[in-house]
Amino acid sequence: MNLTLKVWRQKNTNDKGKFETYKAENISPDMSFLEMFDVVNERLIVEGKEPIAFDHDCREGICGSCSMYINGRPHGPNNGVTTCQLHMRSFKDGDIIVVEPWRSAAFPVIKDLAVDRSSFDRIQAAGGFVSVNTGNAQDANNLPIPKNDADESFAAAACIGCGACVAACKNSSAMLFVGAKVTQFALLPQGKPEATQRVLAMVNQMDAEGFGSCTNTGACSAECPKEISLSVIARMNREYLSAQLFAE
Amino acid sequence: MSKLDSKIPEGPIDQKWTKYKSTIPLVNPANKRHLEVIVVGSGLAGSSAAATLAEMGYSVKVFCFQDSARRAHSIAAQGGINAAKNYQNDGDSVYRLFYDTIKGGDYRAREGNVHRLAEVSGSIIDQCVAQGVPFAREYGGLLSNRSFGGTQVQRTFYAAGQTGQQLLLGAYSGLNRQIGLGNVKMYARHEMLDIVNIDGKCRGIIARDLVTGKLERHFGHAVLLCTGGYGNVFYLSTNAMGSNVTAAWKAHKRGAMFANPCYTQIHPTCIPVSGDHQSKLTLMSESLRNDGRIWVPKKKEDVEAIRAGKKKGSDIPEEDRDYYLERRYPAFGNLVPRDVASRASKERCDAGYGVNKTGEAVYLDFASNMKYKYGKQVATLKGIANPTEAQLTEFGKEVVKEKYGNLFDMYKQITGEDPYEIPMMIYPAVHYTMGGLWVDYNLMTNIEGLYALGEANFSDHGANRLGASALMQGLADGYFVIPYTIGAYLSKEIGTKAIPTDKEEFAKTEQEVQDRINKFFAIKGTKSVDYFHKRLGKIMWEKCGMARNKEGLEWAIAEIQKIREEFWKDVRVPGEANEFNPELEKANRVADFIELGELMCKDALNRNESCGGHFREEFQTEEGEAMRDDENYKYVAAWEMKEVGNWELHKEDLIYENIKIAQRSYK
Ligand SMILES: Cc1cc2nc3c(=O)[nH]c(=O)nc-3n(C[C@H](O)[C@H](O)[C@H](O)COP(=O)(O)OP(=O)(O)OC[C@H]3O[C@@H](n4cnc5c(N)ncnc54)[C@H](O)[C@@H]3O)c2cc1C
Ligand code: SF4
Ligand code: FES
DSSP: OOEEEEEEEOSSTTSOOEEEEEEEOSOOTTSBHHHHHHHHHHHHHHTTOOOOOOOOSSSSSSSOOOOOEETTEETOSSTTOOGGGOBGGGSOTTOEEEEEOOOOTTSOEEETTEEOOHHHHHHHHHHOSOOOOSSOOOOGGGSOOOHHHHHHHHHHHTOOOOOHHHHHOTTOBOHHHHHHHHHHHHTSGGGGGGHHHHHHHHHHHHHHTTOBOOOOOOHHHHHOTTOOOTHHHHHHHHHHHHHHHHHO | OOSOOOOOOSSOTTTHHHHHHHHSOOOOHHHHTTOEEEEEOOSHHHHHHHHHHHHHTOEEEEEOSSSSGGGSGGGGOOSOEEOOOOTTOSSOOHHHHHHHHHHHTTSOSOHHHHHHHHHHHHHHHHHHHHHTOOOOBOTTSSBOOBOOTTOSSOOEEOSTTOHHHHHHHHHHHHHHHHHHTTSEEEEOSEEEEEEEEETTEEEEEEEEETTTOOEEEEEOSEEEEOOOOOGGGGSSSSSOTTOOSHHHHHHHHTTOOEEOTTOEEEEEEEOOOOOTTOOOOOBOOGGGGGTOEEEEESSHHHHHHHHTTSSOGGGSOGGGEEOHHHHHOTTTGGGSOHHHHHHHHHHHHHTTOOOSTTSOOEEEEOHHIIIIIIIHHHHHHHTOSSOOHHHHHHHHHHHHHHHHHHHHHHHHHHHSOOTTTSOEEEEEEEEEEOOEEOOOTTSBOSSBTEEEOGGGBOSSSTTSOOTTOHHHHHHIIIIIIHHHHHHHHHTTOTTOOOOOTTSHHHHHHHHHHHHHHHHHHHHOOSBOHHHHHHHHHHHHHHHSSSSBOHHHHHHHHHHHHHHHHHHHHHBOOOSOSSSOOHHHHHHHHHHHHHHHHHHHHHHHHHOOSOBTTBOBTTSBOTTSOBOOOHHHHOEEEEEEEEETTEEEEEEEEOOOSSSOOOOOOOO
């Protein structure tokens, strides 16, 4: 199939950036969206032009690197998948596809479609852990955990840190991402002792990074490739409120 | 004396580590703060090592090329991690894990290292649970296990099909805690492009800031390479796009020996190649072989009907199916080790029984276990005495979904087919590299102060790695081995002050890196980096892949030399050095892959035997099994580079005192 791409090109963080139009020709429906980009880039290189920069690594939906805003939706038209898992069979011959980077003040563009998400790492460093040093942990089975709690914790821990939730939100809120981490630990006995400090530290860091506030529109969860549930935000709010009470 | 001293401690195998550990000199806390350790790589090996060393008080810097430490390739591991916990009471023990690993590696790994790995395996699980890693659990709240290939016990711990992700996020959380405390400085989007040796010791690295393109010099009293495997030399593999050999290769070019480069793991269950556009291959976890049965049709006419789209796998009656693994290896059945399973698939496909258009696919079928194993179990639990077929399918589906849901979804995403309804199609693909930098028992390379951990070293898996053992090894190296063994070196370094990076050796190495980058841009050729990478990959796959022979390898070596020459004349690297430039990154990596490819073929040519993942067609039994030559090849082949294209072989003899070596049998 043949497609027209309108792609955001921006040389670096300070450049203003603009859309450029490219033809993607002879695209097989079995290709992934990123493989279609490979074809376009290969041609640009041979023609002596600059290929389009984008982040990617695993190409199987788990590393959270890929991050394209496709036709107005983070990771494109399908639910529950990342950009790298999107296949061209989801498009029609002749389609015009608009591709932009994540847009958020907390995710400055590095080049073209690649953005800086280090703010996510700083939020994790503020409190996304259990303070346990290596060595001397007790036997793993000394701490039975009800299967439902373990499963629910796992569901929250499935977040890949891609940032689609932020890109989807009109306020650029990172509540789904932060809520997922808080929820993973809140459901486990290992996470309990530090629950108060954790939620306060992570939320403070989130605010400091310039993410917006949550107005409960739910776009984040709807666009999340791992389908992280909105309930993690509710849980984080509860944890935060009780932590504030504690703190005072 | 040989240049290779493995430094395996004396004494009985089960006491070597404990005794040795307690004799390693300690470094007092005040001195630790002045000792700087560079960790390149933030996968399981790198993150666990960095977090632990920082907890102990060392000053640590961590580098990774992704935009976050959490995105290291370990994140993609699916199936699980082994540990000799014997929670299932099925007779597992440290000795059994040790034995299975040595046998699985076709008697080409070191006893001392492997026993240590088995000894610390249990602590890994304890540590991960303490960090809040949400492993799968049973209804009683205890940890759940499953089986992987090459074993007859259930010792694999898992978190659905996302075990690597959960383990890495655990290690990453430990790393983050140390970053927050100021004990680790993190350099994401940085690529190490060389090591700096001063007076025979490794004292730092040259790294490129991938956003600004600037070259940086970093000093360390010790440098740990935790940079993963080099499967991408084949272009198509299950590795992430960025996985590469550059860090290890640069160390190799500066004197570190590269061991057993030809030992490559071809994983039996991957989604088959669908076309030329393909950029990578996707693994379907080995855990699927717990419940999936592998088969091809017995009759050629069925094969043809399937290829023509006239029949589906599910149309073939039971008696016309050839469950060839169950037929050839009744004791282990579908759970034979990977090398054995892959070769068996190739044998059937080469004989003309492949079930897709390209003839390179076999079935992995869940229908019978879904219905009759799980469906029945659930029906019984629900108290339904005579369940209908539809009920059985429905109940079974639920169980299969819980166990493998994300893998089934992934398969459907890629192929457009629903594996709950029709059997999966799979074919072997490059997955893991057992070879890597040569290290001694301390995980130190032959360059003092330079270490290699995780997939980047060669030490524990011999000629074939068992499933779920890479995660175990990465975390063993990082959490439980290096924190002790590094003391043997650093305790002697407490008097060494940080070396200023304006010293001549730093400047000279940086200049060499800069020269190479300039050279890329100066070529202004006509072909993209991928063009060369694909050509290299095809040669490697065809001549140095699942089956190898003398003639093919000799041809490949000549051909790869030609590619190298052409690459340096005709590659085109667009853009500039001082900017974010993914094509430049690729060019750097592919240039190294080309040199490595040649060495892999030379190593494969040198090894006139078949063992594990290295199958030389000239050396097989009548039944087509690998035929080792213990008399002549029971050694680690460690290669020293003299110049590009010219290596000297050093041999480290392997000594088996605790395991009787035998022909591997899974029948
Ligand atoms: C799809 C898949 C599934 C797997 N499933 C399993 C499984 O179920 N069980 C199992 O035991 N094993 C599994 N494996 C194998 C296992 O995942 C890997 O062997 C293991 O994770 C490697 O970990 P590592 O820490 O050594 O390296 P990696 O996780 O590969 O990390 C390498 C790190 O080095 C960095 N790096 C590399 N080069 C440079 C450089 N030049 N400069 C700076 N940084 C650099 C990278 O940024 C990265 O942080 C699987 C592998 C694949 C491909
Ligand atoms: S919550 Fe979902 S969308 Fe947000 S970072 Fe995590 S996986 Fe991505
Ligand atoms: S490239 Fe890893 S999630 Fe898309």
